[in-house]
Amino acid sequence: MRSRATAVLALFSTLVLAGCSPTTLPEFEAVQTDRDLLVGADSQDVDADSTRYVGEVEGADIYLARGTDDTLCLIHIRDGEWEHTGCGAGLGIGSTLETGTRIEAGTFTFPDDEVAGGKRTRLSDSVTVISYR
Numbered sequence: 709m710r711s712r713a714t715a716v717l718a719l720f721s722t723l724v725l726a727g728c729s730p731t732t733l734p735e736f737e738a739v740q741t742d743r744d745l746l747v748g749a750d751s752q753d754v755d756a757d758s759t760r761y762v763g764e765v766e767g768a769d770i771y772l773a774r775g776t777d778d779t780l781c782l783i784h785i786r787d788g789e790w791e792h793t794g795c796g797a798g799l800g801i802g803s804t805l806e807t808g809t810r811i812e813a814g815t816f817t818f819p820d821d822e823v824a825g826g827k828r829t830r831l832s833d834s835v836t837v838i839s840y841r
Contacts, residue, residue, distance in 0.1 A: 732799075733772065733780070733799065733814055733833070733834040734832075734833040734834060735760040735762060735772050735832060735833060735834055736758060736760065736772070736774070738760065740757065740758075740759070740760065743761045744759050744760045744761050744771070745759060746759045746771060746773075746783070746785065748790065749773065752783075752790060752793050753775055753776045753777070753795070754773045754774070754775055754776065754781055754783070754793065754795075755773060755774045755775070755776055758773045758774040759771050759772075759773040759783070760772045760773065762831050762832035762834075762835045763831040763832060763835070765784075765805065765809060765811065765831065765837050766805060766807060766809060767786060768784040768785060768786045768791060768805070769784070769785040769786070770782070770783070770784060770785075770811065770831065770835065771783040771785065772813060772832075772834065772835065775795040777795075779795040779796055779797055779798075779801075780795065780796055780797075780798065780799060780800065780801050780813065780814050781793060781794065781795040781801065782794050782795075782801045782802075782803050782811060782813045782835075784803070784805070796816070798814075798815070799814040799815040799816075800812070800813060800814035800815035800816025800817075801813045801814065801816050802816045802817075802818055808840055809837060809838065809839050809840070810822075810823060810826065810837070810838040811831075811835060811836070811837055811838075812835070812836045812837075812838065813834055813835050814834050818838065823838050825840060826838040826839060826840050827839055827840075
């Protein structure tokens with residue numbers, strides 16, 4: 709048991725030293741632009757320097773961000789207001805809009821039986837929208 713824990717710690721240390729983090733996605737590799745900035749991000753437990761605009765879904769602007777606790781966050785902004793923020797550990801998070809449209813970010817995917825009949829469309833490198841229209 710001790711050798712397994714040592715191996716896991718060594719792997720984690722290697723990833724940290726290599727500059728990897730649990731929320732490394734292609735969107736975070738791009739330089740943050742004015743379009744990516746969100747007013748009030750720090751008050752939402754989101755790292756304001758990490759917000760990235762990824763597109764629009766049903767009138768809501770969709771952003772990815774790193775949470776202050778190094779989680780991956782998916783943010784919906786509608787009419788300039790924070791409509792929804794969801795954060796999950798690791799490289800994935802999913803969200804469902806009031807209309808039933810689903811959004812998958814990073815490595816998260818909804819189970820097939822939950823999205824039957826939905827059409828998957830790429831919004832960005834790491835974000836997919838599942839719509840039923």
